[in-house]
Amino acid sequence: MGTLLIPAQIAIGKTPTVNTSVSLEFGNENRGMILPWVTNTNAVAGAVYGTVVYDLSDHKVKTKYVSGWKDLSVDATGTTVDPLTNVDGVVIQDSHTENTDAEVTIGSTQTSDTGILILEDTDKAMILPKVASPHLNIINPAPGMMVYDTTAKQLAVFNGTVWSFWKP
Template sequence: MKTYFLIILLSISSLVVKAQVAIGKTSTSSPSASLEFGYTPNDVTKQRGIILPWTNASNTLINVVPGTMIFDSSDKKIKYYKGTDDPNSIATWVDLTINGDGTVDKSLQDNLTESAVAKVSIGEKTNTEGILVLEDNNKAMVLPMVDKYSSVVNPTAGMMVYDMANNMICFFNGTAWTFWKTSNT
């Protein structure tokens, strides 16, 4: 798995400006997709998600830009950083997780050394901080799609997928799936 992920990262890092990346498929399905993952309906061997970067405490991160998404292992929450246009307001981390009582096995993560210079940039490269930075101003990431969140075999803490059966974003906190569904779907 580590080798597969490393190959993907190296492949992505060699891309040039204005790139579109398809993982698990030959091309993106829309010119508006900056990063898109393959979807194979009814095949449980291909029901996978994306694992967000882990941190031990979101309040210790520096130089964070609005839109950053993380898995905060200290409170088992999926969060995104919400910036502010008001200089008198404090930008905050927004909790996207409903159930925070998950159990997280951090043994693999804690033994790794983080490289401060590791970065993959898709789109027009800037100096924006982050491990994976999508830098297009007219494209977006399409989340990994699964038939249903329960189709994912052995999910890991920090995993995020789009559930096609229920039209919702699902997060796994180490023990339980939590869901983000808009009221108009």
């Protein structure tokens, strides 16, 4: 896998987006977006403000701010153990070899920012997957999952144990 530049708008799980303010949009099924799992946020070199990851060292969803990493999970009981198999999910991740050059860029500008998915446009946003009451409707969420709760009108993140909800 290599670098891919897509100067367009992308829709996943739905018909193409027609809103010119959107660079990436997801369908309205009971599915979320799973964030990249990192061993520890201290090991993430060159993270820019707004980077969002799932930190395996403490099982929390975090975002990069000016003063460091901000915890979005709040709850400290996160886990990567699959409740159906009782197997730690890190084993699944560890059995694969990461291609550190893999990167997808959506947008019209090029920066030196590093990441798996980079949305480059300065005048477009990403619309998260929309799910009504994700804690009730996503049957088996993965650690590091993120959605927009259309019922509560809040950002929802799953730390492997519980959902945390954020409202601006």
